Amino acid sequence: MERYYIIIVGGGPAGLTAALYCARAKLNTLVLEKKMPGGQILNTERIENCPGFDSISGLELAQRMEQHARKFGANIKLEEVKEIHSEKGAKVVKTTQGVYHAGAVILAAGGEPRWLGVPGEKELLGKGVSYCALCDGPFFAEQTIAVVGGGDAAVGEAIYLTKFAGKVYLIHRRNSLRAKKELQEELLNNPKVEVVWDSVVENIEGKHTVERIMLKNVKTSKNSPLEVSGVFIYIGFVPNSNLFNKNLELDERGYIKTDYKMSTSVEGVFAAGDIRFQLAKQITNAMSDGATAAIAAEAYLKEKGLV
Ligand SMILES: Cc1cc2nc3c(=O)[nH]c(=O)nc-3n(C[C@H](O)[C@H](O)[C@H](O)COP(=O)(O)OP(=O)(O)OC[C@H]3O[C@@H](n4cnc5c(N)ncnc54)[C@H](O)[C@@H]3O)c2cc1C
Structure with missing residues (x-):
């Protein structure tokens, strides 16, 4: 069974930023992403509000974020997380392909806007x-x-x-x-x-x-x-918090509750990005959450003598 200091669930802006911070802090880090790194931004052709880029496609930003995290040593695997539980202080993460152990977990699985489900919606996404x-x-x-x-x-x-x-x-x-x-x-x-x-x-x-x-x-x-x-x-947003809600405290809309350190109600489990309630669901907010969660997770590992 592979062991990591930190496992990050989801490779969107929150997860990849957390991965960059964790890996740069020399923590053995695994990102588990069920589709391809990038998250929701893969659905947009033009982003104009990400500082440092006048205009960038979602795909290019996703690729840059992935490369950046990998450059510092983050391991990124394309596997869907099915279950997470605590066992003797460690976190056990089961995916479609295997089982992994970590000292701490960062949940950055985002969510999806609720679709109307009408013809033309998918085809014209990002084109109006x-x-x-x-x-x-x-x-x-x-x-x-x-x-x-x-x-x-x-x-x-x-x-x-x-x-x-x-x-x-x-x-x-x-x-x-x-x-x-x-x-x-x-x-x-x-x-x-x-x-x-x-x-x-x-x-x-x-x-x-x-x-x-x-x-x-x-x-x-x-x-x-x-x-x-x-x-x-604007007919709703569904956070991907259902996999983890057995012990995790959620708010009335289904978002994971956190404190200012992105700590959840379960020790050693942090949440970042659109999976928790945001005033504005934005790349910058997801990145900021990811950075905070990574720093807090490292502090947690140190406090518990796990690193
Ligand atoms: C069409 C569109 C356009 C947008 N344009 C902009 C914009 O121009 N500027 C801006 O600031 N914001 C924009 N946003 C909002 C922005 O994309 C989100 O706020 C941001 O992506 C949230 O990042 P996140 O990492 O929290 O979650 P997400 O981007 O949702 O990423 C979560 C990742 O987790 C993965 N995942 C989910 N469940 C599992 C699982 N069980 N196992 C493994 N992986 C899992 C998903 O596949 C996904 O890759 C846009 C959103 C949409 C939908």
Whole structure:
């Protein structure tokens, strides 16, 4: 059985940053990634808010982060983690291919925005379909766009997007919003916003980029096209915390609870990035969490005499 000082679950921005810090501190480190290193940023063609890069593709940033972590000696394996438990002070990590031991574990398995699951959504992702107003809003200057959802995130982001877009439609499947009253008032008083009530998106269309969405009124069953160049989908986010929640404390939305050191409710288990609740799910925040978790995990190993 292979033994490491630190095992990191997930090779997104949080996991790869944690790996860089751990490996650079000369801790024998393993990153376990179920797909390919990079995480959610692999789904984006243009990133403009990562300091040091005016504009960089998600793929290139992912490759750079991976190489950087490897340069300091991090071991990265493409294996899916299935289970983690504590055994005599050590952490036992079971994957699809093997079993590993570590003194500490950093959970950086991120999560996924909830998809609408309609035709065109996958095909036009990054070409007008977005799950992040903060990331992509500036690309839609003076354009007409739609936001889908009715909670705080959808309403808050629709208001934010009026900074850039000429017109913002909020598409909501009911006839009232779930968002906080203050947000609702701000939205409804914004002259750039029009709410389309009782409606769902049936498909997203466009040759190379989004050109229109097809709406269905759930009360009348009537279909109608809406010409937009962007669709921002805010119908929820699912953190990948389910594998580890037997002993780990989660919040009411399913995110892993941590303190300022990224320590979880289980000794020797740390969490970083989108797997814990963030005010803004951003690369910089995930990186910052990863660095903190790595430093705290090293301190934990020292305190326990495990390194
Ligand atoms: C389309 C899109 C565009 C975005 N654009 C920007 C942007 O321009 N700027 C910005 O700052 N932010 C952007 N974001 C947000 C940013 O990508 C996330 O905040 C960031 O990736 C979170 O990093 P993370 O490492 O916490 O999680 P993730 O990126 O989700 O990475 C988690 C990794 O863990 C792996 N994993 C999950 N479960 C397991 C398991 N059981 N075993 C092994 N591995 C596992 C996953 O495969 C994944 O690679 C964007 C997000 C999306 C979806």
